[in-house]
Amino acid sequence: MTKLNCTVTSCVHNSEKLCKLGGIKVEGTSADVSDATSCASFKERKGDSITNECGKKPSQNxxxxxxxxxxxxxxxxxxxAAHIDVAGDGANSFRETKCATFTSK
Ligand code: SF4
Structure with missing residues (x-):
């Protein structure tokens, strides 16, 4: 398990900069910098989607x-990694998010 902090507050799964999902998928098959990665689990928060995730508690793991x-x-x-940060505050699309912990081999 990885500790996940996420500043993408425009995502419906985000609560208090934690993620309500038990797991996420990060894209970036050819990425060699952090900006080329993205969180594929991002779902834009809009209208009544705010309530879709009610009842689920955010988890750090x-x-x-x-x-x-x-x-x-x-x-x-x-x-x-023991801990990662997903970034992209204000993102409207998963492409505007990234794994800020990406470190090139
Ligand atoms: S730290 Fe590296 S391996 Fe872990 S999610 Fe981010 S890009 Fe993927």
Whole structure:
């Protein structure tokens, strides 16, 4: 499990800068910088979607499936980092998010 902090407050899964999902998927197959990664689990918060996630509690511990093979923390598409930060406050699309912890091999 990886501790996940997320500043993407425009995502419906975000609560108090934590993620309500038990796991996320990070994209970035050819990424060699953090900006080329993205959180594929992002879902824009709009209208009544605000209430869709009611009842789920945010958790700091997540399973991170990750396609960013060039990251030092990537092992067989799993993240081995103890802690990651997902960034992209105000994002309207998953492409505007990123794994800020990405570190090139
Ligand atoms: S730290 Fe690296 S392996 Fe972990 S989610 Fe971010 S990009 Fe993927």
């Amino acid at each position: 997540s399973v991170i499936e990750c396609m960013a093979h060039k990251c030092v923390y990537n092992e067989n598409q799993n993240c081995t």
